[in-house]
Amino acid sequence: MSASIREALAVLPDYLGQHVLLSVAAILCGTAISLPLAVAAARRPALRGPLLGFASVLQTIPALALLALFYPVLLGLSLVTRQLFGVGVPALGWLPALLALTLYSMLPVLRNTATALAESDPAVLMAARGVGMTPRQSLLMVELPLAAPMIMAGIRTAAVWVVGTATLSTPVGQTSLGNYIFTGLQTENWIYVLFGCVSAALLALLLDMLLALAASGLARRRPARTFVAAAALAAIVILSLLPLFATPRHAIVVGAKNFTEQYILADLIAGRLEKAGLATTQKTDLGSTVALRALAANAIDVYVDYSGTLWADAMHRSDLPGRKAMLAQLGNWLRQRYGIVMPGALGFENAYVFAMRADRARALHIQSLSDLAIHAAALKIGGDFEIFSRPEWRSVVKAYGLSFAVQRQYQPDFLYRAAANGDVDVISAFSSDGRIARYGLKILSDPKGALPPYDAVLLLGPHHAAQLRKLLEPLVGDISLRRMQQANLMVDQGQKTPRQAALWLADRN
């Protein structure tokens, strides 16, 4: 069995359990909200159009965007509740995922219930009145039981949708089977991607089958059948709760954004903490801005970010005071603003840089961006999809007066190859990417300091900062750019899993 599959299986109880709990909770909430709404709508046709319209519109919002939208909404709500009650609501993880999936699950239940009730046989409704039922009795004893098969069909549709869509709750900080998919896509680990897809699909099928069994048990008056289905559903939920109890309550949560280097660093940090006897869990694939908020809110306890990113995206600064000043100001700002502790930089940068083939650079005597400017007019440059619209590019162009003969954009994997093949002469690159070394590329220096520094910095959340600082401080300044590049390359080439690469990094420490 390969290391990938072993690692995938090891986290399966956690991922699957959280996925099940999230999905079941969302389906229950969605149904609990939709049923009364649909009943109200069936009684008042004027309400039905707008309600179904609203649910349909919700459905057209891409699920990922719907999930992401709850983050700022809850953030705002959190500010309000903090002022009013002194307690904030969590803007990340379980709550936004639950809310978005609940909304997502509503349409099929709403539509099926409202339609089934609206299409009740008038003769049967008349009979219900004729035997002396109140409107409420008619609803509970006749209309809803007769609509039950359609309602159950709606719930089954909702269940399948929710189980599939729940994989998208990973980027808002909720662990799910989506963690396999997002991690797998980033590290080109197709076993992980398949593992995530197949397990989500099997779970959806299983829930659908059990709901179908329950529905047929109800419809055909086979209590045994309904009981078996209900018992199986209950067993699934209880089994899903087990990993929660298995994880120690005070486990340190190590966060990671959604690319290879972050996975490796998270495993490295977790490894150190575990060696010191601490229990850890990981929250990976966090969105870039999500991670810092999660740390401030103690939803995660430690992760690695990059100085230039925080400088621009969190502090909203565009000046470049120089590496040391930037790190000092950043550390102060994080402590004052969020109580986050920044023990220091790890020793390497993951910055936007410009690189070219080493032999070609030697031939043209190009060492720096200043040298490059002399030859630029005759050279071709390749970039990723965003570099040419980023402030880094504008800043470099302005500082060095760069102007290239040809400017092309590539998907990252092809970008490095294009430079190696000579399709382009210069490319934009990430300094810690292992492919720079692999393809024999040379990073051009930036003597005018036009590119912001992107030092990898260790960040500790307020709760456990003091304890973690002692254990993790040895990492500060300890990871060279070359070793990080090598570790990244091992994973990107599929030779090692992030955990194995982290062990390799730790060994050499």
Place this chain on the structure above:
Amino acid sequence: MIEINDLHKSYPGTVAPAVRGLSLTVDKGELLVLVGPSGCGKTTTLNMLNRLIEPSSGGIRIDGRDIRDDDPILLRRRIGYVFQDAGLFPHMTVAENIGVTPRLLGWNGDDIAARVETLLTLVKLPDLGSRLPRALSGGQRQRIALARALAARPSIMLLDEPFGALDPLTRDEIADDYAKLHDDLGLTTVMVTHDMTEALLLADRIAVMRDGVLVQTGAPRELIGSPTDAFVARMIETPRRRAQRLAAALEEPEA
């Protein structure tokens, strides 16, 4: 006793009223048949008796009490009603269907079960209690509908074309059985039909309606003897001619 006094009903958005100035008294123990062509207002009249439809004007008294003074829900639980197409609840068993009104009235389970057994025997369908309506024939369904209407021991029964959709053999059988039940239980019955033959055979008294107006009331013999106008005469004509031809046909073999 049911007293109907100057009853009117118009539906919003229609020109002609469905029922116009209808006055009628149904004596205790009487089996009155409301007869007339489709759309003459007979079902509307029937439904106003248990307030499934509210009259536009006019009054109805049952045993001297204005039915508007009663809660319509409680009123309906006191009056048995048999629907045109049986109107059984498809998701309930036969026993649950029969027991529904007693259940609404809060009877205890044992009483309901005993009552259901009695009624199943009364409508000659014992042992069918656990079936679902879809497993029954049309005639069986109509018998169960009768049992359901009788479950809470009403003194008044309203029947809306109860035998219309049945084959002639079944229809006669059930109609005869009902007539006997009506007498045995001392019921007061108002039944709607468009079939004059059925009306003539079952009714103590017939009320003929046309275009929302009551045209004539009287015992079958009176109607046949002295129809008030051409319309009633024509209504009577068909069954009478058929009866004569039938009589002739029955005599022929001896001739």
